[in-house]
Amino acid sequence: MSVPEVNLLFHEPIADHSFSADRNLLAVARDSRVQLYARSGNGFALQDELAGHDKTVTSVDIAPQSGKIVTCSQDRNALVWEPSPTGWKPTLVLLRINRAATHVRWSPDETKFAVGSGARVIAVCYFEEENDWWVSKHLKKPLRTTVLSLNWHPNSVLLAAGSADAHARVFSAFIKGVDQRPEPTVWGERLPFNTVCGEFSNSSGGWVHSVAFSPSGNALAYAAHDSSITVVYPSAPEQPPLSVVSITTQMLPFTSLIWAREDQIIAAGHDCHPVVFQGDMNGGWTQAYSIDDPAQRQDSGEGAESSALNMFRQMDLKGRTTSVDDTNLKTIHQNTISTIRPYQGEPGNVSKFSSTGVDGRIVIFPVA
């Protein structure tokens, strides 16, 4: 059981973060810039800054193979940054949206990326060779609210989206000429662009903050604002799903979730520490344990301070008689965790994951 690696980057919220494939480069969204940090020893050193957006950057993603960085922002634009000997060169992508972009992710094969927006549209963008230009196609029906999060299926054609109308949907983002015809999956066979392969809702009407396909792609999990995690196992296209398992918790809502294994989900959110859920289709899902559990954090450090001297010092300085420190949270993160992403391990067996939050820290947690 290894110790989590904590780094306080700065005292500002981090909207999103992304590591390069070799984990030596970290891209972090900081207000309207994206800062690139390089690994140095146990910490990170600021290497470069990408300043192309006018408003807050809402999402960053680094493509593992090609190394390109895509960023999207509230200024309704997305930029693709390519590494060059003289620094990073941005290319503007015309998304044709009239509201902020909220989330961006590269597809697993890195030929396209999807941008969720407040314009009730998901822009699926790909590079057109003959015009040397990034082009976007819109997924419109049946979205009627802001898209809060996106996740690609391993086949790079299916896209899951969580929106503010309490629905998680699976779309087909098949682009003729860019994608190969995918193998049939439980989600569907012939999938023209903008087919809705599945639509699932949250019964309490809570916004769906995060969606994720399982490593095999045969199940979908989503976290909603009523503090629940729902796992859907579809059976066949146009058929009701095999099972829909919902786990409600007594915790604060989760904002981000990932699959560590086919039978293990990690979620984190407003409680500032990650929680692990385990289960499967037949046995159901349960909340297994918390990582960085605040209840288990013994204040062994603070206990030693409860001497008489300290008591009088606290009375003098802060006017209180106890020496309990109530200005810091007991968890490592001091504020909401906004994003967690796999850090180490293959897609079906994640051993470590990284998390960033509103407190400006980046923490790498081990799963066990």
Add this chain to the structure above:
Amino acid sequence: MASESRLYQISTDTRARLRKFRLNTSRAQSAQALILSIDKKSFEIQPSTGDVLATLEDIADALPEHAPRFVLLSYPLTLGDGRLSVPYVMLNWMPATVGSELRMLYAGAKELVRNTAEVGKVLDVAEEEDVLAVQEVLAGDS
């Protein structure tokens, strides 16, 4: 107009083909269309397909999704009062995803092509639905 004819080239073969297309299609039974594109390097305006397109659906399929084209269309219609009319129009296909360089290239050539082909009207189409709706537009205007 003069400056465009110095920049864009239309070969005599193309001119002859356009003339033949205009004259031969006025008595045709079915719709006929010819798609023109501009070569980015030589600025030559040339046909990009043979004129075998007979329906609006075929035209919509043949048009590239992210590049502009000019379509010369001869479309026989029967008007509301029974008359047969075969309007000869140009469709200016300009999807929303086209970049500004190509937009300027085709916008500059639009008047030149219109005058060389001697069409009656120019319709701006940006999406597949606009192409399919051309029939209503032509019937409504005549």
